[in-house]
Amino acid sequence: xxxxxxxxxxxxxxxxxxxxxxxxxxxxxxxxxxxxxxxxxxxxxxxxxxxxxxxxxxxxxxxxxxxxxxxxxxxxxxxxxxxxxxxxxxxxxxxxxxxxxxxxxxxxxxxxxxxxxxxxxxxxxxxxxxxxxxxxxxxxxxxxxxxxxxxxxxxxxxxxxxxxxxxxxxxxxxxxxxxxxxxxxxxxxxxxxxxxxxxxxxxxxxxxxxxxxxxxxxxxxxxxxxxxxxxxxxxxxxxxxxxxxxxxxxxxxxxxxxxxxxxxxxxxxxxxxxxxxxxxxxxxxxxxxxxxxxxxxxxxxxxxxxxxxxxxxxxxxxxxxxxxxxxxxxxxxxxxxxxxxxxxxxxxxxxxxxxxxxxxxxxxxxxxxxxxxxxxxxxxxxxxxxxxxxxxxxxxxxxxxxxxxxxxxxxxxxxxxxxxxxxxxxxxxxxxxxxxxxxxxxxxxxxxxxxxxxxxxxxxxxxxxxxxxxxxxxxxxxxxxxxxxxxx
Ligand SMILES: *[C@@H]1O[C@H](CO)[C@@H](O)[C@H](O)[C@H]1NC(C)=O
Ligand SMILES: *[C@@H]1O[C@H](CO)[C@@H](O)[C@H](O)[C@H]1NC(C)=O
Ligand SMILES: CC(=O)N[C@H]1CO[C@H](CO)[C@@H](O)[C@@H]1O
Numbered sequence: 001x002x003x004x005x006x007x008x009x010x011x012x013x014x015x016x017x018x019x020x021x022x023x024x025x026x027x028x029x030x031x032x033x034x035x036x037x038x039x040x041x042x043x044x045x046x047x048x049x050x051x052x053x054x055x056x057x058x059x060x061x062x063x064x065x066x067x068x069x070x071x072x073x074x075x076x077x078x079x080x081x082x083x084x085x086x087x088x089x090x091x092x093x094x095x096x097x098x099x100x101x102x103x104x105x106x107x108x109x110x111x112x113x114x115x116x117x118x119x120x121x122x123x124x125x126x127x128x129x130x131x132x133x134x135x136x137x138x139x140x141x142x143x144x145x146x147x148x149x150x151x152x153x154x155x156x157x158x159x160x161x162x163x164x165x166x167x168x169x170x171x172x173x174x175x176x177x178x179x180x181x182x183x184x185x186x187x188x189x190x191x192x193x194x195x196x197x198x199x200x201x202x203x204x205x206x207x208x209x210x211x212x213x214x215x216x217x218x219x220x221x222x223x224x225x226x227x228x229x230x231x232x233x234x235x236x237x238x239x240x241x242x243x244x245x246x247x248x249x250x251x252x253x254x255x256x257x258x259x260x261x262x263x264x265x266x267x268x269x270x271x272x273x274x275x276x277x278x279x280x281x282x283x284x285x286x287x288x289x290x291x292x293x294x295x296x297x298x299x300x301x302x303x304x305x306x307x308x309x310x311x312x313x314x315x316x317x318x319x320x321x322x323x324x325x326x327x328x329x330x331x332x333x334x335x336x337x338x339x340x341x342x343x344x345x346x347x348x349x350x351x352x353x354x355x356x357x358x359x360x361x362x363x364x365x366x367x368x369x370x371x372x373x374x375x376x377x378x379x380x381x382x383x384x385x386x387x388x389x390x391x392x393x394x395x396x397x398x399x400x401x402x403x404x405x406x407x408x409x410x411x412x413x414x415x416x417x418x419x420x421x422x423x424x425x426x427x428x429x430x431x432x433x434x435x436x437x438x439x440x441x442x443x444x445x446x447x448x449x450x451x452x453x454x455x456x457x458x459x460x461x462x463x464x465x466x467x468x469x470x471x472x473x474x475x476x477x478x479x480x481x482x483x484x485x486x487x488x
Contacts, residue, residue: 024043024044024046024053024054024055025055027043027055028233029052029053029054029055030049030052030054030055030087030088031054031055031056031057032047032049032054032055032056032057033049033054033067033070034047034049034067035047035056035057036056037056038332039332043055044056048294049067049089050088050089050090050245051121051245051248051294051295051296052087052241052245052291052294053290053291053294067088067089067100067102068088068089068091068098068099068100069100071088071100073091073097073098073099073100074094074097074099074100075099075100075101075102076092076094076099076100076101076102077094077099078094079092079093079094079099079101080092080101080119080120081117082101082117082118082246084098085242085245085246088100089101090246115190115191116187116190116191117190118190118246118247118248118249118250119249120248120249121248121249121296121297122198122248122249122250122251122296122297123296123297124251124296124297124298124299124336127387127421127422127431127432128200128251128253128299128336128431129200129253129389129420129421129422129431129432129434130421130422130431131197131421132197132198132199132200132251132421133192133193133197133198133199133200134166134167134199134200134419135167135185135188135189135192135199135200135201135202136164136165136166136167136192137167137168137170137185138188139170139181140164140168140438141164143438143440143441143472144160144161144163144164144440145164146472147160147440147472147474147477147478148160148161150474151478156478156481156482159481159482159484159488160477160481162488163439163481163488166418166419166435167202167419167434167435168202168393168435168436168437168438169202169203169204169255169434169435169436169437169438170182170185170201170202170203170204171203171204171206172203172204172205172206172207172236172240173204173206173207173220174207174220174221175207175221175231175235175236175239178207178236178239178240179239181203182203182239182240182243183243183246185201185203186201186243186246186247186250186252187247189201189247189250190247190249190250193250198249198250198251199250199251200250200251200252200253201250201251201252201253202252202253202254202255202434202436203252203253203254203255204254204255204258204342204436205237205240205254205255205256205257205288206220206257206258207220207221207222207232207236208220208222208232208257208260208277208280208281208284209222209223209224209225209228209229209232209277209280209284210222210223210224210273210276210277210280210281211257211260212259212260212263213263213267213271213273213274213276213277214259214263214267214271214273214274215259215454224273224276224277224280229280229283229284232280232284233284233287237284237287237288237291238291240292241291241292241295244292244295244297244298245295247297248295248296248297249297250297251297251298251299252297252298252299253298253299253300253301253389254292254298254299254300254301255301255303255339255342255389255436256285256288256300256301256302256303256339257281257284257285257302257303258303258339258342258343258436259303259305259342260281260285260303261281261285261302261303261304261319261322261323261326262303262304262305262309262310262319263277263281264278264281264282264322265305265310265315265318265319265322266309266310266315266318282325282326282329285302285326285329285330286326286329286330288330289326289327289329289330289331289333289335290330290331290333291333292333293330293332293333293334293335294332294333294334299336300334300335300336301335301336301337301338301339301387301388301389302323302326302327302335302337302338302339303338303339303340303342304319304323304338304339304340304374305340305344306340306341306342306344306346306367306370307340307341307346307362307364307365307366307367307369307370308346308362308365310370310374311362311363311364311365311369311370311373312360312361312362312363312364313363316364316373316374316377317377319374319377320377320378320380320381320383321381323338323378323381323383324378324381324382324383327383334385335385336385336387336431337385337386337387337388337389337429337431338374338378338386338387338388338389339388339389339390339391339436340367340370340371340374340388340389340390340391341367341390341391341392341395342391342436342437343391343393343394343436343437343443344391344394344395345394345395345399345413346366346367346370346395347366347367347395347396347397347398347416348366348367348368348390348392348395348416348417348433349366349367349368350365350366350398353365353366367390367395368424371388371390371427371429371430372427374386374388375388375429386429387429387430387431388429388430388431389430389431389432389433389434389436390430390432390433390434391434391435391436391437392415392416392417392418392419392433392434392435393415393416393435393436393437393438393439394413394414394415394416394437394439394480395414395416396414396415396416396417396483396484396485396486397412397413397414397483397484397485398412399411399412399413411479412479412483413439413476413479413480413483414479414480414482414483414484414485415439415480415481415483415484415485415488416433416485417433417486418433418486419432419433419434419435420432420433439476439477439480440472440473440474440476440477440480441471441472441473442471442472442473442476
């Protein structure tokens with residue numbers, strides 16, 4: 001008890017000592033301890049330390065190999081166990097005193113094998129889904145167990161059992177859920193590693209101010225105003241960044257803000273709420289890309305809607321410009337690529353459809369043709385890294401919808417391709433099929449009196465009664481199991 005208290009006191013002291021000020025502070029960044037210039041803009045010279053941007057104070061000649069010494073602490077000699085992380089870096093304890101852990105240090109320990117202590121920095125090179133194990137979310141396993149308890153048919157139960165072996169993305173869809181789901185799952189993913197393969201965790205970043213400006217069912221907690229935009233940065237993005245930096249020894253994929261940029265392509269002129277949100281959407285992206293895009297163990301995919309949203313020629317052309325601009329605004333933060341069909345039902349391949357009246361002249365009437373076209377358009381627009389992840393959680397079976405734009409609780413749903421890296425030979429730019437939307441979680445309520453009721457959820461081909469978005473929807477889950485393609 002006494003030791004713990006003493007350490008906490010020293011930590012408080014450490015954070016005081018490190019509050020050196022420089023021009024970068026007013027922009028929300030720390031001052032660099034070293035002086036290696038990575039990027040220069042009108043604000044000044046920028047460096048990267050501990051995976052984060054920092055401002056370089058001209059004339060400093062500090063000891064960059066041991067960052068904690070200028071703060072009055074030695075470097076750790078034999079430990080790399082992180083006890084505490086702050087904006088200065090990772091702290092360990094040796095001989096009862098704090099010491100700074102040198103990034104990329106040679107001391108071992110904490111590299112998986114059931115450990116819950118992050119090990120050395122992991123660097124993603126190429127496809128983040130390749131050569132890793134996928135993290136199985138215990139919360140989803142529990143939801144499936146509850147669903148099985150309500151089933152009587154033994155063959156259906158057997159199918160549901162198999163669902164517990166596949167991964168899903170974890171949605172950080174408000175500040176509270178982010179606090180509950182991010183760190184515990186990163187820690188469990190670390191503990192899940194048993195062999196030499198790293199365990200990949202996929203999170204959905206989904207809390208922009210004025211979220212889902214064109215629909216009602218998934219509106220978020222933050223409004224499109226300045227104070228909520230500030231909360232998005234400090235209470236959401238910054239906190240995510242802090243945890244990502246702590247869990248630096250494992251690969252992490254981030255799915256960025258579903259629907260937001262697709263709305264910026266098609267709905268600014270037609271939907272006032274989208275026009276009001278646009279500055280916050282663009283600014284929010286620039287902010288998070290700069291922060292997450294410099295972390296070597298993190299790969300990001302920006303959402304591009306689906307074939308029946310941006311598939312038309314004019315929409316694709318506009319999209320290439322919007323996405324290019326957004327990626328440039330986050331420079332030099334890097335984006336790996338794009339994610340399509342999140343929480344949607346459009347089949348991967350649908351040979352029955354071709355450009356014509358049935359598709360409202362959409363030349364990309366399935367996700368495969370959509371990605372082929374987007375790959376061409378995005379690369380020729382000058383976007384450097386164009387890879388895709390396609391959500392296949394619910395597109396195995398053509399649903400009953402009469403119009404391909406229907407999205408809510410469609411009847412006839414079926415699970416699609418299983419999560420897998422490099423699933424299509426000859427399509428090297430498709431990094432993976434993955435289940436982004438967990439099957440069984442509702443798209444939106446069919447209760448017309450509910451505040452978040454959206455007309456689409458009352459349409460003929462929407463399953464009813466349906467619970468609120470995100471709540472468990474047993475009938476939808478069971479139908480997805482029955483119609484799985486390939487079968488479970
Ligand atoms: C830099 O840090 C190392 C490691 O702690 C130390 O041995 C060395 O004396 C320091 N050099 C300077 C110039 O402070
Ligand atoms: C922004 O919206 C929030 C509600 O989420 C509200 O509490 C706050 O007062 C608003 N701020 C401004 C400046 O309008
Ligand atoms: C499984 C289920 O609830 N299906 C219903 C979906 O909604 C249609 C009408 O909108 C009903 O006919 C189905 O029974």
